[in-house]
Amino acid sequence: MNVLVCLSIILFILMKFIGGEKGTRSFIALFLNFGVTFLTVFLMTVQTINPIILTLLACVVISCINLFYINSVSIKSVTAFISTLITLLFLLLLIFIFVKKSMIQGFGIEELEELTSFTLYVGIDFGKIAVCTIIMGTIGAITDTSISVSSAMNEVYHHHPLISRYDLFKSGMNVGKDILGTTTNTLYFAFIGGYLALILWFKDLTYSLGEVVNSKVFSSEMISIFCIGTGAILIIPITAWLAAYILTKNKKTAVE
Known part of the structure; x- marks a missing residue:
């Protein structure tokens, strides 16, 4: 039996056993998110469609799957969804500025040898693709943090x-602070685990520390991590304030 099938079965059994119905929904959501991502990448090849707008729409759909399909429609999921949209729009401005100033779009010189047999005239703005990549990488972290706090x-x-609105907000911030420490470490180790081969490659190329930091491949990943980390930080006070406002405003209906 294929290794991927075996691992999928093990994952499903564990998610079903531990998470119950939500575990099953979470497993199905993995494939739904994959389908949305695949469709987004496919539609990016259509030159009449703006890839940034397409990515934002895909992020909205992914947020709906992760929040409403898994957790159902409730006060906490609606709060997390609104907070995600607010944070995403704010991050979009920062990502535009960072990508434009750093010029991380395209491929690095380390990748040119593998690309010599391919044409680079694909009719797609690589600057916009760089923005889309960071946006897509951000959505998972901010939805996870927002639903946890909410x-x-x-x-x-x-x-x-x-409980008063201020005390409820303070409780949300305390929860967010605990989440923040693990989130930033998760981003760091995800980078190390995913790009360990790249680090070893830099060593084989005898790159100095300055050359490593200024290489396009390394810089693009670090900027992506910083943007994701910024989103994970900003979503905490936004979600805490919004949840405190909605819950204390609708005391009769804010019960699950």
Whole structure:
């Protein structure tokens, strides 16, 4: 049996056993998100479609799958969704500035040898593709953080319905601070794990520290990580404030 099939079965069994119905939905959501991503990449080849707008629409769909399909429509999922959209729009401006100033679009000189047999005249703006790549990488981290903070605040309010808006906001920030430490470390180790071969390649090329830092391949990944980290940080106060406002404003309906 194929290794991928075996691993998929093991993953499904564990998610079903531990997560129950939500675990099953989470497993199905993996394939739904893959389908959305694949369709987005395919449609990017159509020159009449703006890839940035297409990526934003894809991120909205992915957010709906991760928040509404897995967690159903509730106060906490709606709060997380709105917070995700606000953070995504704010990040879009920062990503545009960073990509334009750093000029990380395209391929690095280390990759040119493998690309010599291919044509680079594909009719796609690589500057926009660089923006799309960072946006797509951001959506997973901010949706995960937003639903974690919103869910925790919803639980706090459910058990303490007389809590003030400020105290509820403070509780959400405390939860977010705990999440923040693990999120930043996750981003760091994801980079190290995914680009360990690249680091070894730099060593074989006898690159100095300055050459490594200024290489396009390394810089593009670091900028992507910094943007994702910025989004994971910004989503915490946005979600905490929005959840505190909605929960204390609708005391009769904010129960799950």
